[in-house]
Amino acid sequence: MSNQQSHRTLDGITLEALLTQMVAHYGWEGLGRMVDIKCFTIDPSIKSSLKFLRKTPWARTRVEELYLAMPH
Template sequence: MTETTKKKDPFHGITLEMIVTRLMKHYGWEKLGELITIKCFMKNQSIPSCLKFLRQTPWARAKVEELYLATEFTDEEPVKVKKVKSDAEEA
């Protein structure tokens, strides 16, 4: 991977597990379920369960990655993020 490619990829060096874990610690399961309406955030809440679902469901993984990029991970101010619509809400 070239240096230019690394700079363009916001997830370079970040695993899906790291993304889900950081979002869960930042928001909690309940808030994640409100922001992204998928069952693994609302029921059977565990990192392994979410990873299995997200690896098999590209649209859900894209929503999680979008939320990760939109989240300001600071303890100093409230989180400013827009709700990511689920496919059911978009239809």
């Protein structure tokens, strides 16, 4: 899926809403296995994850791709 297509699919979904849904579906442990970043594996929280994902484009892209692949 191209970057342009994925952004259209994510229109209207905030990063916080996306992350909250993913945590509810996969849990922090599951997210940490799929995307190995400290904010998912060491003392995870929505706030720390949002801060990191907003500053780290590669991680945000990976999380958005996982969200798009997640069953809704």
